[in-house]
Amino acid sequence: MLYSIFGLIVDTVTGILGALFLVRFWMQAVRVRPPMAFAHFMFQATDWLVKPLRRLLPGVGGYDWASLIGAFLMIMVSVALDLLIAASVTPQALIVLSLLRLVQWMLYGLMGLLLIEVIFSWVNPHAPLAPLVRAMNEPMMRPLRRVIPLMGGIDLSPIVAFLLLRIGLSVSSALLLPLAF
Numbered sequence: 001m002l003y004s005i006f007g008l009i010v011d012t013v014t015g016i017l018g019a020l021f022l023v024r025f026w027m028q029a030v031r032v033r034p035p036m037a038f039a040h041f042m043f044q045a046t047d048w049l050v051k052p053l054r055r056l057l058p059g060v061g062g063y064d065w066a067s068l069i070g071a072f073l074m075i076m077v078s079v080a081l082d083l084l085i086a087a088s089v090t091p092q093a094l095i096v097l098s099l100l101r102l103v104q105w106m107l108y109g110l111m112g113l114l115l116i117e118v119i120f121s122w123v124n125p126h127a128p129l130a131p132l133v134r135a136m137n138e139p140m141m142r143p144l145r146r147v148i149p150l151m152g153g154i155d156l157s158p159i160v161a162f163l164l165l166r167i168g169l170s171v172s173s174a175l176l177l178p179l180a181f
Contacts (some may be wrong), residue, residue, distance in 0.1 A: 003085055014078040015105075020045050021071035022109055028064040032135040035128065046070060075101045092179075100176040104169060111165050113137050118158050 020042050027034055034042065046067065053066035076098045083094060117137050120130040144157040 007082060007085070010078055010081050014074045017045065018071045018074035018078075018105055019109060021050070021067045021074060022105060024050070025064050025067040025071065026109070026136060028059075028067070029062075030136055030139050032132060034132055038129075038132075049073065071105065072098060072102050075105065096176055096179045100172060103172040103176070107165050107168050107172070110137075110140060111162060114140075114158055114161055114165075 024042055024046055033039075049070045050064075050066045053069055057065045057069060059065060076094065079097045079101060080094055083097070113133055113136055117130075117133045120127050120133060124130070140161060141157055144160055145155070148155075148157045148160055150156075
């Protein structure tokens with residue numbers, strides 16, 4: 001019971017921090033400026049690790065690699081603690097499971113952004129965060145919208161995007177999980 005409580009706390013804290021690192025990376029990658037209040041929160045929550053990592057890993061190619069590595073380190077902490085408690089720690093398992101969880105977090109994050117955009121389009125397309133979410137989804141949706149025409153004025157590309165992201169989750173699990181053991 002204590003294991004499950006400890007695991008819940010660790011997964012929650014590392015999940016929130018990892019998500020903030022990934023959002024920070026993605027917003028810079030797609031060149032989106034967040035609302036000031038959210039940006040202030042995100043930078044305060046992640047600067048403690050991003051700033052030291054930037055000394056080692058400066059941004060190359062317009063990407064904030066320190067934020068991506070910060071997310072990976074959060075995942076490694078979570079996986080390492082899970083494996084330590086389960087008493088099955090090998091360096092190979094730690095790295096492979098951390099990579100798998102990073103890919104999963106990224107894909108689930110994109111699915112969440114897509115879901116938020118769909119809800120905004122139904123409920124309030126002019127919400128203050130709607131342009132930010134739309135801009136963060138645009139690199140993923142633009143190629144799909146070129147291929148999938150509107151049907152009766154309804155955009156079906158989010159459904160295809162969800163399907164592709166779910167396939168990505170299945171494929172990543174199938175490819176990486178056997179490597180860990």
